[in-house]
Amino acid sequence: MKAVTTKDMCALVTARAKDRIRGSVRLEMPDLATFYVDETGAIESDKDADITLTANADVFYDIAMGTQNPAKAFMTRKLKVDGNPMRALKIGEILSTEG
Numbered sequence: 001m002k003a004v005t006t007k008d009m010c011a012l013v014t015a016r017a018k019d020r021i022r023g024s025v026r027l028e029m030p031d032l033a034t035f036y037v038d039e040t041g042a043i044e045s046d047k048d049a050d051i052t053l054t055a056n057a058d059v060f061y062d063i064a065m066g067t068q069n070p071a072k073a074f075m076t077r078k079l080k081v082d083g084n085p086m087r088a089l090k091i092g093e094i095l096s097t098e099g
Contacts, residue, residue: 004058009029016064017038017039021091023049023050024051025053026048032057034046059079070092073092
């Protein structure tokens with residue numbers, strides 16, 4: 001994985017999520033930042049959301065690039081979900097495909 005910055009990750013998540021995510025999701029990356037994501041895109045914030053996904057930045061980056069399956073990341077405990085797991089998988093699918 002390339003060294004990803006907070007700005008790069010925010011732009012990448014926004015590009016994937018804008019006008020596609022319904023509700024809100026919090027992406028917690030302990031090694032980088034926490035993002036609040038909704039239909040307007042991503043911002044760096046620890047604001048509460050409908051669902052929280054937690055993983056290292058490289059896991060989220062790989063999901064966004066399509067090289068990590070979100071369901072497999074969850075099953076192998078690379079990705080933690082706080083909230084509805086089915087909704088989390090849908091969000092994972094959105095983040096792993098271009099709009």
